[in-house]
Amino acid sequence: MRKRILLWLIAALIFSPGRKLLAQRNWLAGSTTETALASGLAHIESWRKTEKENIRQLLGRLPDTVRQTLISRSEKDLDYAWPNLPATVFLQFGQNGNRTNYQNMREARRRVLNELVIGELLERKGRFIPQIVNGVWAICEESTWAYPAHLSLQKKYSPLPYPGEDIIDLGAATTSSQLAWIWFLLKDTLAAVSPVIPGRIVYELERRIVTPYLGRDDFWWMGLHGQSVNNWNPWVNGNVLLSALLVEKEDARLTATVYKTMQSVDKFINQYPEDGGCDEGPSYWTMAGGALIRYLQWLDDATAGKVRITDRPLIGNMGRYIYKLNIGGNAFVDFADAHPETTPDITAVFTFGQACRDEDLKSFAAYFASQDGSAAGQFSHMQGNLDRFISYLQIFPEIQQATPRQPLPKTAWLPDLQVLTVRRQAGSAEGLFLAAKGGTNDESHNHNDVGNFIIYADGKPAVIDIGVGTYTRQTFSKDRYKIFTMQSAWHNLPTINGVMQRQGKDFRARNVHFSEGRSKTALSMDISGAYPEAAGVDSWIRSLTFGGDRITLREKYALKEYKQPFTLSLITPLQATVKGSDIILKSEDNSYGLKIRYDPRQFEVKIEDRKLDDPSLIHAWGSSLRRLLLISRKHDLKGGYSLVFEKG
Known part of the structure; x- marks a missing residue:
């Protein structure tokens, strides 16, 4: 009788409405233990040092025309007036469903901060530091990093965020990696202004991201209770992973965070069909399969190859999906919540090509990278997104050598x-x-x-x-x-x-x-x-x-x-x-x-x-x-x- 009840419960879980789990692959967490992972992360400080030095060298090798263009754009932000984020605008989603007004205002803060940071990384004269401090402080002072539309993640919904309850959504996760990059690359410069500034970043990451991430397992996007998951899963987990790899100082907490991301991302991979098809459509591929490959690459790099699954056919199929749905140029098949024209994340496409040894994917990425005449032109499109800028910077030497071509299979x-x-x-x-x-x-x-x-x-x-x-x-x-x-x-x-x-x-x-x-x-x-x-x-x-x-x-x-x-x-x-x-x-x-x-x-x-x-x-x-x-x-x-x- 017990066995029969157990089998019934398992069947109910697997075939319950809305569940999309197709396989119990568990390739990430199933490949190691938390103790073994700690060994793989033992050299994280060495990895961080190498990562920082590589970024600095790559920045120094950028063409002068690119450097000057980006610095000139950053100069326009030197007198930027950081916008308020009024509660009345936040409330609009609860009152009339408008989610755009508040999101546009908060994204303006982040875009300008990214531009300023990139200007400082390129110039290294300190001109942009005062405004960077203002931007960092403004974001740290926000009541929530979450979007108004996502407050249903609170234990009890309210159209304004509850004080003391920090939730992790797409907006909080992206903000986390942004501030983690700033801390990682500029913490000494910011500390020269005041050690409180880099300390404040660490404090906010701890309370808004690390504590709720490790303390809760009921966020639906984690999938840890059998929920169906979508692009939120690799996107949020990827940003949490990156933030931990760049900032976390306590070895035990770093290992716990990384291992939990592996357990959660397994749920995303488990539900994916073998053909690699993204049912969310090409417009969401960047945040789904595209986010997954970047997550896997960070995990591979930081553990010196001890956690590597990109040789699996499914992973390659998830990458190839994006060119199979390409009609030509920037036109894509727009089934589901998609747009008829889009540009997939170039770094994600190219990283799939690197990791899965697929020259078609590399050429596909190079095609989009060269749409402005050369791969260098893409930097100006990414200046408002620090994470994308750095990721593209890291593939830039190789993508310049790839032949731009759209595969366009028959x-x-x-x-x-x-x-x-x-x-x-x-x-x-x-x-x-x-x-x-x-x-x-x-x-x-x-x-x-x-x-x-x-x-x-x-x-x-x-x-x-x-x-x-x-x-x-x-x-x-x-x-x-x-x-x-x-x-x-x-x-x-x-x-x-x-x-x-x-x-x-x-x-x-x-x-x-x-x-x-x-x-x-x-x-x-x-x-x-x-x-x-x-x-x-x-x-x-x-x-x-x-x-x-x-x-x-x-x-x-x-x-x-x-x-x-x-x-x-x-x-x-x-x-x-x-x-x-x-x-x-x-x-x-x-x-x-x-x-x-x-x-x-x-x-x-x-x-x-x-x-x-x-x-x-x-x-x-x-x-x-x-x-x-x-x-x-x-x-x-x-x-x-x-x-x-x-x-x-």
Whole structure:
């Protein structure tokens, strides 16, 4: 009986709602003990000395033009007036859901402080020290380093932070590594002004980060009680690890902190599928897989290679995911909470290439690094982020030697994530590009989009996923799916009997099949499982076939009942007109387009214009989008249709 109860409890834990644990790999904490780890960290002071000296040497080797450009920018901050962070602005998230106003103000403090520190590191004349002291002091005086939107991490929610309860979120973790770098690189200079200043940094790191990190195991992002975790896990743990490696003086506490990060990061790695797919989308890859590789590299370096797992195939797959989802240039497949254009963290991409011995990843990183003409140009984009600046500085000598190139594989199929990308020709954005997905409606940063697809022509958007708008309180609330960008009717999907897809782990694609031949690539699935009972659908087989110069969508359906015509949505940023049996999509400058062939006997076509008022969506798509509504003329319980997409 005891054994049966134990097995039941284990099964309940593994298969409980929302849990995404796929394997008990435990590659980090399972590879050593805390006692053995202490031996690996015994030479931390030597590592710190070497790290500091390497950074100083690399700073000295920067091209003079880069040095002067960065110092000139820092000079503009010499008279900077550090902004207040009023409680009334902090309260806006609790009052009306606005999280942007406060975050912008606090980030301005951190950006300017980073610029000043970089100026001082390059010049070493002390000109920037008074303002650096002001910036450090201002941040140390903040009531919380956490974002207003994350105060649910408090033991009891309040729209203002409770005094004496320090929580660790994305904002606190990033602030931690920023101040740790400043202490590590400038502590003697700051102590010359007053020893209280570097001491204050250590004090704040102790009370805001170390104490709650070691004292609590109930932060959901730790995953230590079986919670599903996402990008928060490697991002927060990576910043905590870095802060401990740079600052912590007590050997026992250093070991305890590092080992606990290993236990926690194992939870992130355990839930990852073998194909390395990031269900949060390419825009979050920098904070997910990208954060993980930087964590692993710090751990490897500080333990002199005693904790190293980058030879595992999964780790390489997590890195390669980012170029498999690249359409061309800065355009990426924007499933989930993603944006249509992004620049992945160059250092993370290159570090994956180094650690996993993948030249494609190195070349991919070099491509983005050279977008301003040379790899040196990237330093100006990173001046507002000290951690990114130093990390890029450390790979700069090698990335200059890499050949800039986007891999652009012809076909990439991620069987666990159930995402396909395919293009006309490997290594080129010319011609048609298709991305499609199966999956579930229980993904991290989920949209109700099982079966969705996008089409680009010559590297430009034609049939699109809108992506995500500006985050507000609603975005991560019970009302998330009232936001139109999260709804299946605003993806390239059918609305069946007037019913859209539903969110949750039970709503998923079934019978997913991928095939690739010499001339055709195909993906098919039954998406009926993504709809609730109210949709009255038995099966809805969606098949997408890529034939190089054309893409064919075929659907075959069986309904339990007919209530009203089904409607297929197709979203486009292009101008749309209907001519006979063709829907013609054209860019405003008429430089590219797409032709969609349909059967007018099967569909009535309506074109809706959707005005955009969200700043993020306007930045991505302009002032409006079009939704093509193909409304079925048939009332049959069983049927099917096809659409053909060609460059127009």
